Amino acid sequence: MSHTTVIPASTYAGYPAIMTPHQLDTMRARAQRDPDGFWLEQARRVYWHRKPTQAFTGSFEGDVSIRWFEDGQLNVSVCCIDRYLTDRGDQVALISHREGRQASEKITYSMLHERVCRLANALTHLGVEKGQRVAICLPMVSEAVVAMLACARIGAVHVVLFGGFSAEGIAERLVDSGTVAVITANVARRGAKLVPFKETIDEALRKAGSASSVHSVLVVSTSDDPVLMLPGRDYNYHDFVDEFEADFVPVLMNAEDPLFLLYTSGSTGKPKAIVHACGGYIVWAAYTMGMVYTHQPGDVLWCTADVAWITGHTSVVYGPLANGGTTMISDSLPTHPYPGRWWDLVDQYKVTMLFTAPTAVRTMMAEGDEVVKKRDLRSLRLLGVAGEPISPDAWQWYHDVVGNKRCPVVDTWWQTETAGIVLGPMPGVQALKPGSATMPLPGVEMTLIDQQGGAVTGPGEGALCISRSWPGQARTIWGDHERFRQTYFTMAPGRYFTGDGAKRDSDGYYWITGRMDDVINIAGHRLGTAEVEEVLAEDHRIVESAAVGVPHPVKGQGLVVFVIPRKDAAGEVTEQALSRLIASQLGRYAAPEAVYLVPDLPRTRSGKIVRRLLRKIAEGQIENFGDLSALNDMAIVKMLCDRVWGQM
Ligand code: 6R9
Numbered sequence: 001m002s003h004t005t006v007i008p009a010s011t012y013a014g015y016p017a018i019m020t021p022h023q024l025d026t027m028r029a030r031a032q033r034d035p036d037g038f039w040l041e042q043a044r045r046v047y048w049h050r051k052p053t054q055a056f057t058g059s060f061e062g063d064v065s066i067r068w069f070e071d072g073q074l075n076v077s078v079c080c081i082d083r084y085l086t087d088r089g090d091q092v093a094l095i096s097h098r099e100g101r102q103a104s105e106k107i108t109y110s111m112l113h114e115r116v117c118r119l120a121n122a123l124t125h126l127g128v129e130k131g132q133r134v135a136i137c138l139p140m141v142s143e144a145v146v147a148m149l150a151c152a153r154i155g156a157v158h159v160v161l162f163g164g165f166s167a168e169g170i171a172e173r174l175v176d177s178g179t180v181a182v183i184t185a186n187v188a189r190r191g192a193k194l195v196p197f198k199e200t201i202d203e204a205l206r207k208a209g210s211a212s213s214v215h216s217v218l219v220v221s222t223s224d225d226p227v228l229m230l231p232g233r234d235y236n237y238h239d240f241v242d243e244f245e246a247d248f249v250p251v252l253m254n255a256e257d258p259l260f261l262l263y264t265s266g267s268t269g270k271p272k273a274i275v276h277a278c279g280g281y282i283v284w285a286a287y288t289m290g291m292v293y294t295h296q297p298g299d300v301l302w303c304t305a306d307v308a309w310i311t312g313h314t315s316v317v318y319g320p321l322a323n324g325g326t327t328m329i330s331d332s333l334p335t336h337p338y339p340g341r342w343w344d345l346v347d348q349y350k351v352t353m354l355f356t357a358p359t360a361v362r363t364m365m366a367e368g369d370e371v372v373k374k375r376d377l378r379s380l381r382l383l384g385v386a387g388e389p390i391s392p393d394a395w396q397w398y399h400d401v402v403g404n405k406r407c408p409v410v411d412t413w414w415q416t417e418t419a420g421i422v423l424g425p426m427p428g429v430q431a432l433k434p435g436s437a438t439m440p441l442p443g444v445e446m447t448l449i450d451q452q453g454g455a456v457t458g459p460g461e462g463a464l465c466i467s468r469s470w471p472g473q474a475r476t477i478w479g480d481h482e483r484f485r486q487t488y489f490t491m492a493p494g495r496y497f498t499g500d501g502a503k504r505d506s507d508g509y510y511w512i513t514g515r516m517d518d519v520i521n522i523a524g525h526r527l528g529t530a531e532v533e534e535v536l537a538e539d540h541r542i543v544e545s546a547a548v549g550v551p552h553p554v555k556g557q558g559l560v561v562f563v564i565p566r567k568d569a570a571g572e573v574t575e576q577a578l579s580r581l582i583a584s585q586l587g588r589y590a591a592p593e594a595v596y597l598v599p600d601l602p603r604t605r606s607g608k609i610v611r612r613l614l615r616k617i618a619e620g621q622i623e624n625f626g627d628l629s630a631l632n633d634m635a636i637v638k639m640l641c642d643r644v645w646g647q648m
Pocket of ligand 1: 264310387412413414415498499500521524525
């Protein structure tokens, strides 16, 4: 990889770097020499009611147990609000911009405290207790942030659900998590589209029936659009909550008490709820965001991620607030109502740090440079991305055109399971290489495992693993610890396997090569191909299906599905109807690029579907299929190519 561009740290000489390269090396060495001491020191970034005296006390061996700061006690809402009340109560904590509204909301730390306390009282009044689960299914409105922190304050475990999930998807998650209360909105506007939040929750609760434990639903009115309210169950959020007292004594939590569950996709059909614990999570959020997105007075961080993803949890809410910064949320789209909309918002709110997904960068890049150049983006000092690979090309465009070559671009690699940034540069301290997520933060011991199961030393390629626990590591999969152990700790025993592959160059920089399992990444949204196949398997007119990811110019990856219909149903099933079925069952983000009805799928002699071949056919790489000797029927290859690319 000697031909890659290297941008030395000195390029950003005016950047307010928080340490020198030498100090970073020292920090790294210290973390390696004395991990416990290092992490106990990092734990001081947050406010503890009782300071921990132990760091990691779990093990990657046997049943696997992940425990951090076990004897510490704290409340995460205190770390994010109360500790800042005296010295920056009047500083804006949260800017909430809503499209179509004249004024934005600017919520100071004092105001945030009041709102969080009122909701904490309201939830307690409704009978929500410490340890119980509360689902939050909201668009990007300030109530979403308030709701997360109010749950933290009363010790309830929040489960933020993406508004794009289908009613089935939401029902499944409400039941699996045993949720007792839901906070949602009447509707939301997404560009020109109206998204029916409350209606979807109603449908989900109907579908869940007696399997659901939900007794209360709070509904934020984001507009005048009326929705049906069920007396005794549904409450108008502001009519109800605003009556409660603006003070609430935070519930004392043990470090290992769960803070939230967050559903993500894996390689089996059933979505899994990743569990994060109070102490380790908030230390990790403060540490990672403090190392990469260093808030200085006056900084405004705009991370465009939806709160329903881990990036929204850590980079929109917990990281910036734990570090006493100003965070911004917005329901806007980058190109609606006109191209360049986000650039106008950057200027309007004087955003200093912009953090988005590569898919958004590609979308904005496609609009051309003029759209950016016409605007004043001088407020920006740092640009960031996460969620999927960014090509060196798109990276360079973001850096040169948006950042005018002044702002470092931080490509950060992380996962729902890691809770925060794992690979990422410290801006102004480390040299940048477009397309590389740089190297692990101090304290993270990353290892590449080769095909023989050995650790790669020096430059090379392998399965990306982490060999030592870190405070933000997922504790378990809700209700299924064995699945947790099997998913993450069996590929390379004694290490955490991320699911990704990567290369490491001679400078120690990592280059992510993509998922090694059957998970695809559509515009930064994880989707298990098995989830798609499971939806189709429920349709009795379908014999079998195989879903694969193919490269997509804007979304990164797109979904292509091959479906074998039953012979007697061949006339009834159409490709369009199956496409609609998938989107309605899983959510709009899962809408396939193409569905192909086929008489059979390529299989090995042992009957396994050869997905690699399906991917190549779907991508149009039909000149070189590689070794097909395992296929039981060669004729199928031509049949599939004809089906996808027309008669040849
Ligand atoms: C934060 C987040 C995690 C998966 C991860 C990887 C991919 C994330 C990346 C990246 C290349 C980056 N991913 N960041 N790939 N470069 N900078 O996205 O969490 O939704 O759990 O997805 O996303 O494949 O394993 P999550």
